[in-house]
Amino acid sequence: MSRISRDALGDLVYDQIVRMLLNHDLEPGEKILKKNLADVIGVSQTPINEAVSRLISEGIIEQKGRSGLFIRIFTNKDMMELFAVRAGLEGTALHLCMEEPENPRFKRVLNLFDDFSYPLPEERFLEYQKRDQEFHGEILKISGNRVILDFIRNFEFILRCYQKGLIRSPNETLMEHKSIVEAIRSGNTEQAQQLIMSHHWKTRERLKEMPES
CATH class of the missing domain: 1.10.10.10 (Winged helix-like DNA-binding domain superfamily/Winged helix DNA-binding domain)
Structure with missing residues (x-):
C-alpha cells in the first residue's frame, strides 16, 4: 500500500x-x-x-x-461587504450564462422556482432555501469564470458556517427570483443582470438593519 x-x-x-x-x-x-x-x-x-x-x-x-x-466571528458588516461583492460577481456570471441560453444545465436552473407560488407555506421554506442555494450556485458555476468561482467558494463556505436560515423571507424573495427568471427567458440580459444584483443588495440592506447575533 x-x-x-x-x-x-x-x-x-x-x-x-x-x-x-x-x-x-x-x-x-x-x-x-x-x-x-x-x-x-x-x-x-x-x-x-x-x-x-x-x-x-x-x-x-x-x-x-x-x-x-x-x-473568526463574521459580523453583519463583514457579511454586508461580502454581499456587495457577490452582487457584482453574480451579475457578471449571469451575463456570461446568457451568452449560451440553450445550455441544458442553464435551462434546468430556470425551472427551479416553477412549482413555488406566493404566499409560500412555511412547511416549504426549507425546500425553497435549498432551491435558492442551487439557483445562485449553479449560475456561478455555469459561468465557468475561475476568478468568480474562487471568490464564491470561500463566500459560500462562510455563509454555510455562519448563516442560520434565510436572511429574508421566501415570501419576499420568491417574486424576485421569478422576475429574474422571466427576464432571462425573455432574453433581456441587462434587466436580468440588474435584477439579480438588486436581489443581493436588498439582502445587504436587510443585514444593515439586523442586530448582531
Missing part, C-alpha cells in the same frame, strides 16, 4: 477541519488548540499546522496577539 503524501495529508486534514466548521463542531469565536485538533483528527502536528495556516490565509481563522488562534 502506498503511503499518503505530505501534501495529500494536509489536504485531508484541511477538509476535516472544514467539515468540523460546517457541522458546528467548531464554533465562531472558539479558540483553536492545535494539539487538541491533532488528537481529535488523529494526525501529527505538521498537517495541522499546514491546514490552520491555509485557513488563516482564507480569513477563517485569525491570530489575536498572544491570546492565540480563534475561529
Whole structure:
C-alpha cells in the first residue's frame, strides 16, 4: 500500500477541519488548540499546522496577539461587504450564462422556482432555501469564470458556517427570483443582470438593519 503524501495529508486534514466548521463542531469565536485538533483528527502536528495556516490565509481563522488562534466571528458588516461583492460577481456570471441560453444545465436552473407560488407555506421554506442555494450556485458555476468561482467558494463556505436560515423571507424573495427568471427567458440580459444584483443588495440592506447575533 502506498503511503499518503505530505501534501495529500494536509489536504485531508484541511477538509476535516472544514467539515468540523460546517457541522458546528467548531464554533465562531472558539479558540483553536492545535494539539487538541491533532488528537481529535488523529494526525501529527505538521498537517495541522499546514491546514490552520491555509485557513488563516482564507480569513477563517485569525491570530489575536498572544491570546492565540480563534475561529473568526463574521459580523453583519463583514457579511454586508461580502454581499456587495457577490452582487457584482453574480451579475457578471449571469451575463456570461446568457451568452449560451440553450445550455441544458442553464435551462434546468430556470425551472427551479416553477412549482413555488406566493404566499409560500412555511412547511416549504426549507425546500425553497435549498432551491435558492442551487439557483445562485449553479449560475456561478455555469459561468465557468475561475476568478468568480474562487471568490464564491470561500463566500459560500462562510455563509454555510455562519448563516442560520434565510436572511429574508421566501415570501419576499420568491417574486424576485421569478422576475429574474422571466427576464432571462425573455432574453433581456441587462434587466436580468440588474435584477439579480438588486436581489443581493436588498439582502445587504436587510443585514444593515439586523442586530448582531
